[in-house]
Amino acid sequence: MSKLLDPKILMAIKDLSLSAKMTIDGFMNGINKSTVKGAGLEFSQYRSYQPGDDxxxxxxxxxxxxDRYYIRESEVETNIALRILIDASASMSHSDGDFSKIDYARYLTASLAYLASLQGDAVGLYVLKSAGIYAMAAKQDYQHLSRLFYQLEQIKAEGHFTKPIHYTELFASTQKRELLIFVTDLYQTNDEIIKLLDTLSTLRHEIVVFHVLARNELxxxxxGYSTFEDLETGETIQIDQEKARQRYKSKLAxxxxxxxxxMLDRRIFYRTISTHEPLDEALRDFLKQRSKLRI
Structure with missing residues (x-):
C-alpha cells in the first residue's frame, strides 16, 4: 500500500476526495497492528479474542x-472539534519536481479531514492569506466535508503571511477546547508565526504544527540553478551550491x-515533513504522539 500513499501518485489523481479516501483506507488497513490507543482521531488497539473476554x-x-474475532481496546467516545489551518503565503508555492508545498498541504489536510470525519469529529478549515483568512467553521456532515475539499482545491499560495489584524476569525469559536493543526513552512520575517502560535496557546487548545519542507530545500x-529568488519579497541572491551546501545544512540543522x-517550550506537537514523504508516515507519527499525550 505504501506505493499508493506516495505523494507523487496521490497528487496525480487530482481528485482530493478520492485521494484522501485512498490514503486513509490504506492507512487503516495497517492500523490494526498498531499500538496506538484512544478515541476521536486516535485509533484503538486490536487484539485477538481470548476465552473470557467480554x-x-x-x-x-x-x-x-x-472472519476472525478481534477485541477493540480502550475505545472511548470523545468527539472533538478539529480546526486545520493552512499557510497560503507565497513561499508555500515552492516546488520540488511536479508538486509544491501547498499541494502537499492540500492532500495532507484532505486526509486528516477525511479521517476525522470517519471518527465522527467536526472539521473546520482556515486558510491564512495575505488579504485575510478564509474560514469554514467546524461541522460534522458529508456536505460540509465536500465543501471543505472544494475549498482546498481553490487555494493559491501568494503574497505575505496574514497580518494580525485579520486573526479575528481564528478566535471566533466556542469555549470548548479544540485540536488545531497548522500546516506551514514556517517562513517568517519577524517571528510572526511564532507570535500567532503564542496567542493561540493562550486559548488552551491542543496545537499540532506540520512544518512542510521540500527535499531540495533540505x-x-x-x-542547474545559481540564482535564487525569495518568493515573498522578490529579493535574489547568487549561490554556488557545491561550496555552500555543507554550511547550509549545518545552519538548517x-x-x-x-x-x-x-515548540516544546509551548507544549506544541511539532513535526518536520518533507514533500516526498508518504502521507501515512506523517499520520502514524501524529496519532502515536497524540496517544502518548493522553496516557
Whole structure:
C-alpha cells in the first residue's frame, strides 16, 4: 500500500476526495497492528479474542472483513472539534519536481479531514492569506466535508503571511477546547508565526504544527540553478551550491533544532515533513504522539 500513499501518485489523481479516501483506507488497513490507543482521531488497539473476554468488545466489522474475532481496546467516545489551518503565503508555492508545498498541504489536510470525519469529529478549515483568512467553521456532515475539499482545491499560495489584524476569525469559536493543526513552512520575517502560535496557546487548545519542507530545500539541491529568488519579497541572491551546501545544512540543522525547542517550550506537537514523504508516515507519527499525550 505504501506505493499508493506516495505523494507523487496521490497528487496525480487530482481528485482530493478520492485521494484522501485512498490514503486513509490504506492507512487503516495497517492500523490494526498498531499500538496506538484512544478515541476521536486516535485509533484503538486490536487484539485477538481470548476465552473470557467480554463479547460486547468484539468488533463485528473487523470480523466481517477478516472472519476472525478481534477485541477493540480502550475505545472511548470523545468527539472533538478539529480546526486545520493552512499557510497560503507565497513561499508555500515552492516546488520540488511536479508538486509544491501547498499541494502537499492540500492532500495532507484532505486526509486528516477525511479521517476525522470517519471518527465522527467536526472539521473546520482556515486558510491564512495575505488579504485575510478564509474560514469554514467546524461541522460534522458529508456536505460540509465536500465543501471543505472544494475549498482546498481553490487555494493559491501568494503574497505575505496574514497580518494580525485579520486573526479575528481564528478566535471566533466556542469555549470548548479544540485540536488545531497548522500546516506551514514556517517562513517568517519577524517571528510572526511564532507570535500567532503564542496567542493561540493562550486559548488552551491542543496545537499540532506540520512544518512542510521540500527535499531540495533540505538538501540544497537545485540542479542547474545559481540564482535564487525569495518568493515573498522578490529579493535574489547568487549561490554556488557545491561550496555552500555543507554550511547550509549545518545552519538548517541548527534552525530546525531551535524551532523544535520553541515548540516544546509551548507544549506544541511539532513535526518536520518533507514533500516526498508518504502521507501515512506523517499520520502514524501524529496519532502515536497524540496517544502518548493522553496516557
Amino acid at each position: 463479547l460486547r468488545s468484539l468488533d463485528w466489522k473487523v470480523f466481517a472483513r477478516s 538538501e540544497l539541491d537545485f540542479k 541548527t534552525y530546525l533544532a531551535e524551532t523544535r525547542a520553541k
